[in-house]
Amino acid sequence: MIDRTVWGLFAALLVVLGAGFIAADWAQFLLVLALAKGMVVLGLLVLMRAGLVSFGQGLWYGLGCYAAGMAGNFLGVTDAFLLLALGIAASTTVAFILGFLLSRYREIFFALLNMAFSMILFGVLVKTSVLGSTDGFNVLTPTFLGYAPSEAALGDTVFLLTAVISFVVAVLIHWYLGSTMGFIGEAIRENELRVEYLGVSARRAVHIKLMIAAALSGIGGVLTAIAVGHVDPEMTYWTTSGEFVFVAILSGTGSVAAPFMGSIIFEVLRTYAYEYSPYTWQMLMGAVMLLVIIFLPGGLWSALSRSRKGEGK
Amino acid sequence: MTPVLEARGLTKTFGAVTAADDIHVAVADGEIVGIIGANGAGKTTFVNMVTGYLKPSAGQILYRGTDITGRDSREITKLGIHRSFQIAQVFPDITVLDNVLVALGVAGDLPRTIFKPLRSPKTEAAADEIIARYGIGEYRNVKAGLLPQGVRKLLDIAMAMVGDPKIILLDEPTSGVSADEKLEAMRGLLKVLKDDKVTVLFVEHDMEIVGEFAQRVIAFYDGRILADGKPDEVLSDSSVREFVIGPELHRRSAGKD
Numbered sequence A: 001m002i003d004r005t006v007w008g009l010f011a012a013l014l015v016v017l018g019a020g021f022i023a024a025d026w027a028q029f030l031l032v033l034a035l036a037k038g039m040v041v042l043g044l045l046v047l048m049r050a051g052l053v054s055f056g057q058g059l060w061y062g063l064g065c066y067a068a069g070m071a072g073n074f075l076g077v078t079d080a081f082l083l084l085a086l087g088i089a090a091s092t093t094v095a096f097i098l099g100f101l102l103s104r105y106r107e108i109f110f111a112l113l114n115m116a117f118s119m120i121l122f123g124v125l126v127k128t129s130v131l132g133s134t135d136g137f138n139v140l141t142p143t144f145l146g147y148a149p150s151e152a153a154l155g156d157t158v159f160l161l162t163a164v165i166s167f168v169v170a171v172l173i174h175w176y177l178g179s180t181m182g183f184i185g186e187a188i189r190e191n192e193l194r195v196e197y198l199g200v201s202a203r204r205a206v207h208i209k210l211m212i213a214a215a216l217s218g219i220g221g222v223l224t225a226i227a228v229g230h231v232d233p234e235m236t237y238w239t240t241s242g243e244f245v246f247v248a249i250l251s252g253t254g255s256v257a258a259p260f261m262g263s264i265i266f267e268v269l270r271t272y273a274y275e276y277s278p279y280t281w282q283m284l285m286g287a288v289m290l291l292v293i294i295f296l297p298g299g300l301w302s303a304l305s306r307s308r309k310g311e312g313k
Numbered sequence B: 001m002t003p004v005l006e007a008r009g010l011t012k013t014f015g016a017v018t019a020a021d022d023i024h025v026a027v028a029d030g031e032i033v034g035i036i037g038a039n040g041a042g043k044t045t046f047v048n049m050v051t052g053y054l055k056p057s058a059g060q061i062l063y064r065g066t067d068i069t070g071r072d073s074r075e076i077t078k079l080g081i082h083r084s085f086q087i088a089q090v091f092p093d094i095t096v097l098d099n100v101l102v103a104l105g106v107a108g109d110l111p112r113t114i115f116k117p118l119r120s121p122k123t124e125a126a127a128d129e130i131i132a133r134y135g136i137g138e139y140r141n142v143k144a145g146l147l148p149q150g151v152r153k154l155l156d157i158a159m160a161m162v163g164d165p166k167i168i169l170l171d172e173p174t175s176g177v178s179a180d181e182k183l184e185a186m187r188g189l190l191k192v193l194k195d196d197k198v199t200v201l202f203v204e205h206d207m208e209i210v211g212e213f214a215q216r217v218i219a220f221y222d223g224r225i226l227a228d229g230k231p232d233e234v235l236s237d238s239s240v241r242e243f244v245i246g247p248e249l250h251r252r253s254a255g256k257d
């Protein structure tokens, strides 16, 4: 179980921790956001391994964000771990319910049905004035099992939490994908008829995958809410969901590390593109996507694994 | 004794076409039944109804006396009625070994499969044993989509046999195998199936193979059962010769097989 990938992830965790603690505050914050969103992308990886793409992951992400924000503002909950539990509960419960419908669909219908649900949530949030409508609202400062860090230490604490959770989640998903149940995704992508005639409900397997992806997105949402200190309906908007798909394709599905790597690259690119050429950001992203699709259809990760294989020969 | 599988008045219509017309069949445990019939006679439709791929328009299907009409393919598979397909259904982008590993892994309850690693020395040994039994060892690491048709069919059957079915329905198991290798392929396959004591229904166009391996033959014609009985009786029946065997010989001489 503790295989090369797990050691690799552990090494990556150490590198990220080292980099994050010496980095400037803004860079550390960027890393937190990238890792949090990387978890949403990891959820997409789970779906994409089963041949499914969702244009509505903002739904689960937004549920995580708002669950964290609302638990603080309405219930006075500030403990980050409790918020995480609530965020996961919110997103997976909704995924469990909607999953009965979503798991019947494949391909573009699946992608757009997810998007439709995310648009409904967006519409509801925008119309709900107690939740600040389009402005959203501020999230309370988190505490950590009774520890209330000073303002100066808050950033480091949130960063540490995010990095460690990313590591744990990546290992868990790595194990899941290596299990028979995880691998059923590949089987469904390749031949659903054969899956059914092996006695397995492809729909049920997809339902479970949906809930896993929702849980991951929920975690990403809670961490984002905590880190940013603010939530707004934009987090559930289809452009946010589109960005997750973008990063997922950029990253590739070759490894559970790929979404995090892709997400970090994406956030860095975006920051610099905004700074140096504020009006050409979309163009740059379009060009990057074009190059990846043409030259690295397996995503950035495939370039890494390809060069590693090359060395081995 | 209650038949292991029984069809009562099984009927399937597609618009104006009646693909199966009032089929009555009772199969005893352990029987090896050959199903013959010209193209379009309704053989696949029969297999599809029994295995839950198609819902019958009328009639009943019983498994050990229990009505299973209308249950979906998955439930029927779980009951122990497995099948292979006229066009082999495998996972094309993964190797033969991985195909079998998936089949082995999912034999059981879905939630529990999360604790079963797909690959382990134990599962790979079990998969290798299966691959060897079906004589496709040399293709172990070949992607299933790249296999010769005959081998792909064997893989399909091997996967269908995982999970110890009580009944297996094989839709043209040797199509795609060259004429001179058919007999040998079928002999190997049936030996494995007999060792597993599974009840077999196989659809076959080659009368030589039917005569050699079937203990009982059912001849379909135009959605109906034309004859049902011992191979020598059915194969020498005059209407079977006219409507089934004649067209088959014609088909073969036309080079379509």
Ligand SMILES: Nc1ncnc2c1ncn2[C@@H]1O[C@H](COP(=O)(O)OP(=O)(O)O)[C@@H](O)[C@H]1O
Binding pocket: B014, B017, B018, B019, B037, B038, B039, B040, B041, B042, B043, B044, B045, B046
């Ligand atoms: N899904 C379908 N839709 C319409 N007609 C069908 C369908 N499946 C089979 N048929 C028709 O039913 C008849 C029996 O087909 P089939 O069972 O495939 O025959 P066989 O397997 O004996 O060659 C044929 O006339 C075929 O055209």
Ligand SMILES: [Mg+2]
Binding pocket: B043, B044, B045, B086
């Ligand atoms: Mg047929």
